[in-house]
Amino acid sequence: MARPSLDLMQGTVDVLILRTLAWQPMHGYGISRFVRERSKGALDIESAALYQALHRLERRKLVRSSWGISETNRRARFYELTAAGRKQLAAEREQLRSYMHALQLVLDPI
Amino acid sequence: MSRHPRRRFFQLPWRSAERIRAEIDEELEFELDMRTAELVRSGLPGAEARARARREFGDIEQTRRYCAESDIAAQRSEGRSEWVAELGQDVRLAWRGMRRTPGFALVVLTTLALGIGANTAVFSVLRRVVIKPLAYANPEQLVRIYGATTRNPHAGNLLTPAQVEDLRESPVFAQIAPFGYYSSYTYVSDKRAEMWQSVTVSPEFFPTLGVRALLGRTIDARDVTDAPAPAVVLSYTLWQRSFGGDSSTVGRDVLLDGHARTVIGIMPRSFVFPESDRDPEVFTPLDARAAFRDPVAARQRRSFRALARVAIGVGPTELHAALEMLSQREQASHPELGEGSIIVAVPLHDDMVGGVRPILLVVMGAALLVLLIACVNVAGLFLSRAIARRRELAVRAALGAGRGRLVRQLLTESAMAGIAGGAIGVALAFAAKHLLVVGATILLPTMGDVSIDVGVLTFAFVLSAFCVIAFGIVPALVGTHFRLQGSLGESTRTTGSRSSSNLGRALVVAQVALALVLLISAGLLGRTQLSLERTGIGFDTRSDVLTFNVAPSSPRYADEARRLELFDELKEGIGELPPVRSVAMVTVAPWNGYTTGGADSLFANGLAAGSSDFDVASQVTVSDDYFATLGIPIRSGREFTSLDRDNAPPVAVVSESVARRFWPGRNPIGQRIRLGRRNAPQMEIVGVAADVRDRPGGELKPTVSRPARRQRHRLPDPRSPRHPRRPRRSAPRGVMQPPLLPLSPSSPRERG
Numbered sequence: 001m002a003r004p005s006l007d008l009m010q011g012t013v014d015v016l017i018l019r020t021l022a023w024q025p026m027h028g029y030g031i032s033r034f035v036r037e038r039s040k041g042a043l044d045i046e047s048a049a050l051y052q053a054l055h056r057l058e059r060r061k062l063v064r065s066s067w068g069i070s071e072t073n074r075r076a077r078f079y080e081l082t083a084a085g086r087k088q089l090a091a092e093r094e095q096l097r098s099y100m101h102a103l104q105l106v107l108d109p110i
Numbered sequence: 111m112s113r114h115p116r117r118r119f120f121q122l123p124w125r126s127a128e129r130i131r132a133e134i135d136e137e138l139e140f141e142l143d144m145r146t147a148e149l150v151r152s153g154l155p156g157a158e159a160r161a162r163a164r165r166e167f168g169d170i171e172q173t174r175r176y177c178a179e180s181d182i183a184a185q186r187s188e189g190r191s192e193w194v195a196e197l198g199q200d201v202r203l204a205w206r207g208m209r210r211t212p213g214f215a216l217v218v219l220t221t222l223a224l225g226i227g228a229n230t231a232v233f234s235v236l237r238r239v240v241i242k243p244l245a246y247a248n249p250e251q252l253v254r255i256y257g258a259t260t261r262n263p264h265a266g267n268l269l270t271p272a273q274v275e276d277l278r279e280s281p282v283f284a285q286i287a288p289f290g291y292y293s294s295y296t297y298v299s300d301k302r303a304e305m306w307q308s309v310t311v312s313p314e315f316f317p318t319l320g321v322r323a324l325l326g327r328t329i330d331a332r333d334v335t336d337a338p339a340p341a342v343v344l345s346y347t348l349w350q351r352s353f354g355g356d357s358s359t360v361g362r363d364v365l366l367d368g369h370a371r372t373v374i375g376i377m378p379r380s381f382v383f384p385e386s387d388r389d390p391e392v393f394t395p396l397d398a399r400a401a402f403r404d405p406v407a408a409r410q411r412r413s414f415r416a417l418a419r420v421a422i423g424v425g426p427t428e429l430h431a432a433l434e435m436l437s438q439r440e441q442a443s444h445p446e447l448g449e450g451s452i453i454v455a456v457p458l459h460d461d462m463v464g465g466v467r468p469i470l471l472v473v474m475g476a477a478l479l480v481l482l483i484a485c486v487n488v489a490g491l492f493l494s495r496a497i498a499r500r501r502e503l504a505v506r507a508a509l510g511a512g513r514g515r516l517v518r519q520l521l522t523e524s525a526m527a528g529i530a531g532g533a534i535g536v537a538l539a540f541a542a543k544h545l546l547v548v549g550a551t552i553l554l555p556t557m558g559d560v561s562i563d564v565g566v567l568t569f570a571f572v573l574s575a576f577c578v579i580a581f582g583i584v585p586a587l588v589g590t591h592f593r594l595q596g597s598l599g600e601s602t603r604t605t606g607s608r609s610s611s612n613l614g615r616a617l618v619v620a621q622v623a624l625a626l627v628l629l630i631s632a633g634l635l636g637r638t639q640l641s642l643e644r645t646g647i648g649f650d651t652r653s654d655v656l657t658f659n660v661a662p663s664s665p666r667y668a669d670e671a672r673r674l675e676l677f678d679e680l681k682e683g684i685g686e687l688p689p690v691r692s693v694a695m696v697t698v699a700p701w702n703g704y705t706t707g708g709a710d711s712l713f714a715n716g717l718a719a720g721s722s723d724f725d726v727a728s729q730v731t732v733s734d735d736y737f738a739t740l741g742i743p744i745r746s747g748r749e750f751t752s753l754d755r756d757n758a759p760p761v762a763v764v765s766e767s768v769a770r771r772f773w774p775g776r777n778p779i780g781q782r783i784r785l786g787r788r789n790a791p792q793m794e795i796v797g798v799a800a801d802v803r804d805r806p807g808g809e810l811k812p813t814v815s816r817p818a819r820r821q822r823h824r825l826p827d828p829r830s831p832r833h834p835r836r837p838r839r840s841a842p843r844g845v846m847q848p849p850l851l852p853l854s855p856s857s858p859r860e861r862g
Contacts, residue, residue: 028137029144047141048168055134055177059184067133070140072147077137 013045013053015096018081018089021063025080027070028054054079062088124189127182134177138170196515200522207523214495215527218488222531222577225484227538230570232477234539236470237565239463245380247320248419251284252458253429254384255416259726260450261771265811267726268412268710271401273453276440277418282432285419287311287318290396292388294661295366297352304352305661306366307389310396318419319384326360326375333374333395340371341395346379348391366392368668384417386462409444410787412710412726417458429455446788448713448724476631481573482580483624489581490617492524496589503590516590524582532574536567588613648802649700650741657699674818681733694739695818696732700802712814714772715782715792725771727764727812729785736815737763737799747779747797750817754796763797765813785814 020031031054032045057063062085070076081089125133142163149159164170208215243249255277257267269277274288290310297304316328323343333341342364344353353359363370371394383390402408420429437452456464496503503516660680667673677695685693712727736742737749745766754761762783769778778798784790793816801810 027140029141046168047145047166048170048173051138051141051173052176052180055180059180072144074140074143075136076140077133 011092012096013049014057015089015092016043016045017050017053017057017079018062018085018092021079021081022086022089025068025078027068027076027078029076031079057085061085125185127178130181130185131174131178134174134181137177138167138174142167196518197522200519201526203519204523204526208526211495214491218491218527219531219534221484221487222527222574223534223538225481226532226535226570226573226577227542228535229474229477229481229573230536230539230566231542232470232474233569234566236474237569240467240470244384244459244462245321245382246384246458249459250457251420251422252319252384253418253420253455254458254461255286255418255453255455257412257726258452258454259724260452261725262811263452263454265726269414269416269453270410270412270711271398271408271414272405273436273440274398274414274416275402276436277416277453280432280436282421282424282429283418284421285314285318286416287314287418288396288398288414288416289315290414292390294659295392296661298365298368305659306348306392308392308394309383309388309390310394312396312398315393315396315417318417321377321381323375324378325357326373328375328377329393329395334397334399340369341374342366342371343375343377343393344373345377345389345391345393346381349376384458384462385415406789407787410447410711412786418455420455448711449722450724451711451726472631472635476628479624479628479631481577483621483628485577485580486617486621486624488524488527488577489585490614490621492520492581493585493588493614493617496520496585500589507590513590517586520586520589521578521582524586525578528574528578528582531577532570535574536570539566539570584613648742648800655740660695677733677818692735692739694733694736696736697730700740710786712768712812713784713788715784717772723772725768725812727768727785727814729814729816731818732815733818737797742802743800745798745800746777747795749797749799750815754817760791760793761796761817762793763799763815764795765799765801765815767801767810768812768814769798771812783814785816 016035017031020026020034023034026034028047028051032047032050035043035045054063054065058065058079061082063079064082065077065079067075068078142160145163145166146156146159149162150156154162167173244252246252255269256265257269257273258265259267269288271288274286277283278286289312293308293310295306295308297306311329313329313331313334316322317330322328324346326343328343329341344359349355349359359373360375362373364373365371377393398414401411401413424432433453433455440447441449441451506516507513660677662673662676667676681693681695684690710727710729712725714723714725717723732750734750734752737744744763747763749763750761764778764783768783772778773781778795781795782792783795784792793814799813799815802813803810
């Protein structure tokens with residue numbers, strides 16, 4: 001029974017990454033920090049899951065990576081959204097929104 | 111250029127797996143460092159912060175593995191799709207290039223198509239005739255058995271019935287299948303007469319070959335029991351031609367030579383008669399035992415053909431030894447047979463196609479040589495094209511295309527040319543199939559069923575691939591070997607570098623050399639053909655000789671005297687036609703199985719004691735004027751006249767080889783010979799004629815000619831020569847009266 005929740009988690013991580021990169025190209029550490037700050041510490045992506053998700057997304061051509069210089073003057077791998085990634089984000093956002101709406105209907109009946 | 115030029119800038123260059131792993135390590139290290147720094151800033155001591163960062167990270171090793179696998183797989187599929195995209199791009203480029211220069215494309219495609227087409231066509235015949243096994247059960251076990259003499263072991267003569275019986279007792283054979291006489295029947299129905307070529311076969315014949323009837327059954331022991339049932343088996347083609355493939359033909363009675371015979375079976379279409387220059391249409395039972403009614407004749411008269419299935423596990427040496435032993439035993443127990451009579455076995459496949467194999471291999475070699483020339487030619491064309499396009503290629507190189515990429519583009523062009531040329535070539539071969547069948551029929555009448563199948567197509571494909579490599583690779587390598595600056599700076603009137611012009615010269619040299627080899631071979635072949643035509647055939651090929659068959663076998667001509675009368679009438683009637691200079695009759699005409707038919711034992715009389723007086727010779731019965739009509743030179747003595755007929759003393763004309771064999775350096779005129787048996791009537795030699803070969807370059811065989819004589823039993827024999835695929839119905843009107851006499855004019859054999 002662990003699988004469905006894992007899938008959900010994975011899907012959520014993916015969409016969080018895509019949403020973050022829609023803002024601007026970022027390296028992995030930047031992404032996790034951004035998510036943490038934006039969610040006011042409520043969402044914390046495990047680094048292992050984050051990097052696996054990034055490479056998976058790159059393989060699916062939703063993001064692409066290149067090496068650049070970080071704010072601390074170090075070589076870092078930056079990820080940016082591709083056109084396909086942008087499309088995917090819109091679709092998943094819609095899906096997630098209707099999912100949350102459905103959840104809300106069940107959990108908080110008016 | 112890539113179809114998506116933008117992508118090139120973002121795309122990472124190809125990375126090794128090691129490099130990919132190193133980059134992942136660096137990426138993860140960066141994460142850990144940043145996290146550690148963050149924790150340190152929040153007040154944790156360095157070492158503890160580091161440990162905590164690691165803990166928080168999760169499974170680092172698994173992540174490392176996962177990311178590396180993902181990246182490597184991504185790179186691989188990226189490479190593949192890019193390769194496909196580039197291939198599509200190259201194909202489009204090549205197509206545009208070809209369309210821009212239709213002359214170039216036309217020359218290249220025509221050259222390749224002709225080369226590949228010729229090879230495919232020749233190979234399809236080669237495959238059918240030489241490579242494919244015979245269409246019998248376990249054909250490798252089948253052998254053809256011949257009688258021969260130690261002096262001429264390849265004579266390919268008939269066997270005596272007694273020899274066949276001896277063979278039956280030998281343990282090296284699993285089955286012995288005698289078959290016998292070729293003949294013909296006149297089939298009459300609805301006032302129409304047809305001539306059917308026939309052969310007698312023993313009940314063992316079809317089972318030995320392992321072939322079954324398509325309908326009904328083949329000839330078996332029932333058909334040769336005491337009262338021979340009048341049974342016949344028909345070939346598929348005859349069944350189609352004369353009965354329209356009607357399945358009720360089996361069981362029907364047909365009138366052959368005025369006698370009713372029952373059709374008991376139809377052979378399948380695929381059945382090929384095992385003697386390749388014959389194509390009999392009717393199979394009748396051969397009763398081998400009937401030949402033993404005269405035991406002396408059974409030992410001396412050569413009347414049977416035979417093939418055999420060798421017992422399992424018997425090799426060629428054992429077979430040879432067994433036959434040698436058999437021959438020696440026969441010599442010892444029947445010294446009267448004559449010295450040097452042997453029995454030889456030839457693998458059936460060799461026997462059927464052996465004569466054609468070298469011809470086909472030579473033709474195949476020539477075709478390959480032509481293809482090689484074609485390849486060199488096309489290579490030259492591609493090279494000059496690549497040189498002319500140097501500027502274009504240099505521009506592409508300057509824009510970032512690697513040399514490998516350019517070579518690939520040029521190779522794509524040649525591969526396309528190769529594929530297109532191959533396709534057109536195969537189409538040509540298909541179109542020429544009819545010609546091939548005709549060609550194959552001339553070589554082997556019963557082997558005409560040449561098909562273009564998967565094997566042949568594979569051959570064509572491999573050949574095309576070979577061509578692509580042969581003509582594509584060198585121009586591609588040379589064409590892309592340049593210095594950027596120089597090439598870009600060149601004017602449009604580009605000249606080749608030294609290495610490419612050297613290569614061009616080398617190609618020209620190769621082409622001329624190959625063409626020379628081909629020319630010389632063709633010249634040699636032509637000369638051989640000419641000399642074969644000019645000499646050694648034995649009769650005058652310059653006169654226009656027409657031959658045709660007459661088979662007066664209906665009841666009307668059952669009487670010998672009536673038959674001879676008919677021949678006289680024919681001879682006279684035809685001789686009166688204005689353009690006819692002379693007319694003659696012969697039992698088997700040259701080039702129609704002349705020397706393979708009716709070979710029999712020949713004994714010479716009155717030779718010095720101790721010298722061998724036995725040989726095997728072909729025998730033909732001829733009319734007056736035979737030698738003059740065919741233009742066979744009489745070396746000494748005379749040819750037959752009307753005085754030699756009827757009750758005159760028996761005479762013979764022998765070929766030079768007979769004279770040389772028994773009376774070397776002496777005049778054989780006046781000597782006496784016997785045919786078939788030692789106690790046969792003697793014949794006096796009245797003339798020596800030139801040797802006649804059955805086909806150009808064919809085996810030279812001793813021949814004895816005898817005049818048609820009224821009192822003998824063996825008349826001008828209606829046993830007729832073969833007639834490959836020719837309508838047999840039309841009788842020239844106004845030549846002769848008998849309405850039921852089928853005349854079949856054979857090919858106007860002009861010049862022979």
